Amino acid sequence: MIHRLSKFIFHTLLGWKLVGNFPTELKKYIVIGAPHTSWKDFPIAILARTVTRIKINYIGKASLFKPPFGLIFRKLGGTPVDRSKSTNLVDAIVAIFNEKDEFRLALSPEGTRKYTDKWKTGFYFIAKGANVPIVMFAFDFKNKQIVVADPYYLTDDMEKDFNHFLDFYKDIIPAKPELFNNKNLL
Template structure:
C-alpha cells in the first residue's frame, strides 16, 4: 500500500474543488440512499447525460467523506497540468494500448489503501445506454465492490445504492445492477437499455 504523502494540494486544485462544491450546494441536489461508502470501490455514475454529473458526484462523495478518483488519458497529466490533475483525483491511463488500462487500474487499487474510482459505464454522454464491461473487470480483478450511483438533473435528485461484490458472473451481476437502476429511474430510456446493450 502507498505511503501517505505530505505534499499539500495545489492552490488551483483547492480553489476549483471549492467552486465545484459551492455549485453542488447552489444547485440544491437531494442525496438519498446509502450513508457510507467502502474505502476501496468502483462507483458507477449512470446514466451519464450531463457535465453537471461530475459536480454531483464530487459533492455527494464529499458529503459521504470520500475523495473520488477518476481515470483520465495519460496525455492530460503532462506538465503543467500534472499536479492539478492528480490533486483532483485523476488516475492516468494509456488507453491506446488496448485493454491494458484495466490491468493498470487493478494495479492502482492494489497500490492504494483507499481508492473510490468513479466510472461512467456508458463511456460517453452520447451513448444510447449500453454499458462497457471494463468497470466490472476492474472491480473483479481488484477484489473491490461495485457501488451504483445515479443522478437525475431534471429533478435535482441523486443517490447511492448498495455495494455489490462481483461474483464473476457478469450477466447475473449486470442484471442486479440494472434492477437497482430501474428501481430509482424506472422510465429512463438509458436505464432500460443497460442489459440489452452491454459490451466489452
C-alpha cells in the same frame, strides 16, 4: 471551508440532495456513476463527493489533463488515461487496488456522454480482479438527487450482475434521457 462551500452550492444553490451514502467502513471499491449524458454530471459528482468527505479518485481521457485545466483535474483526484494506446488498463488498475490500503475509483460504465448500446465492461473486470464491491450512484436530474446504492458484491454470473445494475438505473432520469440506454447493458 471547501466542505461547507460545497454543501451550500450542492444543496442550497443547485437544490440537489443525496439519497443513500457512500460506505465509509469499506476502504476499497469501484464506484460506477450513470447515466452519464451531460457535462453537468462531473461537477455535480465532485460536489457530492466533497459533501460526503469520501476520497474517491477517477480516471479521464488524457486530453482533459492538458493545460490549462489539467492541474485542476489532477487536484480533484483524476488520473489521465490514453485511450489511443492498447494497454491493459484493467490489470494496471487491479494492481493499484492491490498495492494500496485504501482506494476508491469512480468510473462511468458508459465510457462516454453519447448514447451507447452497451456498457463498457472494464469496471466489472477490475472489481472481479481486485475482489472489491461495486457501489452504484445515479444522476437523477428529474428529482435533482444523487442516489447511492449499497455495495454490491459480484457473483459468478455476469448477466445476473448486469441485470442488477440495470434494475438500479432503469427508472433514473438523466440530464439528457435520449442518450441513456436503460433497456440492455450487456
